[in-house]
Amino acid sequence: MKLDINGREHEVDAPDDMPLLWVLRDVIGLTGTKFGCGIAMCGACTVHVDGTAVRSCVMPASALAGKKITTIESLGTDGSHPVQRAWIEHDVVQCGYCQSGQIMSAVALLKITPKPSDAEIDAAMTGNICRCGTYQRIRSAVHRAAELSEENHHDA
Numbered sequence: 242m243k244l245d246i247n248g249r250e251h252e253v254d255a256p257d258d259m260p261l262l263w264v265l266r267d268v269i270g271l272t273g274t275k276f277g278c279g280i281a282m283c284g285a286c287t288v289h290v291d292g293t294a295v296r297s298c299v300m301p302a303s304a305l306a307g308k309k310i311t312t313i314e315s316l317g318t319d320g321s322h323p324v325q326r327a328w329i330e331h332d333v334v335q336c337g338y339c340q341s342g343q344i345m346s347a348v349a350l351l352k353i354t355p356k357p358s359d360a361e362i363d364a365a366m367t368g369n370i371c372r373c374g375t376y377q378r379i380r381s382a383v384h385r386a387a388e389l390s391e392e393n394h395h396d397a
Contacts, residue, residue, distance in 0.1 A: 311345075
């Protein structure tokens with residue numbers, strides 16, 4: 242099957258029922274997306290499919306032909322994405338395991354709601370479990386990422 246991942250087409254030899262998470266990690270080698278629970282309840286495996294945040298641990302890769310899949314790796318490694326910058330400024334990360342899913346959920350939210358309220362952030366981030374309990378810092382960082390995104394937009 243052919244999958245569009247982070248703007249690149251990948252020819253993937255995998256069983257039709259293989260979850261996208263394992264295609265990303267084990268077949269393609271993109272390990273930023275994490276396995277958490279395997280039942281779409283924790284959010285560690287969050288990626289975007291056509292711009293919508295989805296749980297990759299339960300999504301069969303074969304259902305995604307012709308769709309655009311975006312992983313945490315698409316944000317870059319230099320820390321310049323507004324969400325990455327905000328996460329650093331607000332010192333969100335403790336153990337870090339859930340953070341790729343948290344960040345991908347935040348990026349999806351900010352694409353559809355550039356200036357989210359606390360309630361909108363809480364609703365969008367529901368289902369992303371942080372065992373360290375950094376929820377207040379996550380909320381603050383999402384607000385800061387919105388500000389940084391707006392600043393970047395005005396500079397363009």
